[in-house]
Amino acid sequence: MRSLTAPELLGAWEAGHPHAGPGRVLALLCAAFPDTQPEELARLPVGTRDALLLAVREGTFGPRVVGLVPCPSCGERVELAFEVGDIRVTPEAPPARALEVVRAGYAVRFRLPDSRDLASLPGLDADRARQWLLGRCVLEANREGAAVSVAELPGEVVLAVAEAMELADPQARVELATACPACRRAWQPVFDIGEFFWREVEAWAQRTLHEVHVLARAYGWSEERILAMSPWKRQCYLEMAAG
Ligand SMILES: [Zn+2]
Known part of the structure; x- marks a missing residue:
């Protein structure tokens, strides 16, 4: 399973940041599959692209997905929680070109x-x-x-x-059967892996930049050196720098 390392993830975030949705998703895929031409990744049918993104998300942040969606009737924020495997559709064969x-x-x-x-x-x-x-x-x-x-x-x-x-191209549209615990309204919100994964990457990048900032200031280390540390070791130093 393809996973993105901290430097790769930060690089993808930087490359995708100026773009809108599809360009951001493409930046993540280019980082995950550097041996494939960007043009080829851009030409993948949307569902095929999303299947790859699901695999990269699972390899990078794990299989568990937790999010909140507003209930269309009462506005209550309803939790969606599932595993990547629950929404993965495996087509019998890759879709034909035409x-x-x-x-x-x-x-x-x-x-x-x-x-x-x-x-x-x-x-x-x-x-x-x-x-x-x-x-x-x-x-x-x-x-x-x-x-x-x-x-x-x-x-x-x-x-x-x-x-x-x-x-x-069934992976292109994922709907999740959901019910609101407050008003019992049942509906099927659409889950967009590209948008969801990008929001996670953005939150992760903000947090990571802050950690780099704190450690660089405390110890004079480079971004490269700090990103190469395991998250656990980085946390140890952050606690020491704070104390
Ligand atoms: Zn409701």
Whole structure:
């Protein structure tokens, strides 16, 4: 299992910091898989990318995931706690480069959305975002042999393509069955491993920079030397520096 060391994690945080969501996720993956070209990682279907991220998160911070989501009815903050293994979907085979849907006389060939698509996704409502993604991911669309544009596809066909995308790349969307203990509302919040892992990395980096600051000031050690220590040894020195 791939895990990120303290210097790698801090490097990924620094590289990802100026970017929005998909760029940050990519910075984490580039740090975890330095032998793979960034362009290749950016081209991974979103679910395949998220499966890798889950593995890196598990190797780095462990398998346990604990978070809080607001209840959509009463606003109570509800705890979500599970293991990475509980949400891992293992597809029978890696998704094909190009997929096809035939529906209502239309034949649509398409690829799965990747990080590049998400990075350039403008802020739209769900329907228009789906249409926009389709515009990027449809390779070819025909009606009885004649080429048609994505805008000409009926809603039924658009929906069938969206469903086929989800089916082929199931790790891309993780929903967690949840119930609010205060008002008993049941719903399925979406868990986004990229966003969650990045928030953890950010909190970890802030804490670690502070530790480096304290130890560098107390002992004159370099960042490199402090990061190379085990967390346990670093804690020992932090306690001594405080005392
Ligand atoms: Zn509630």
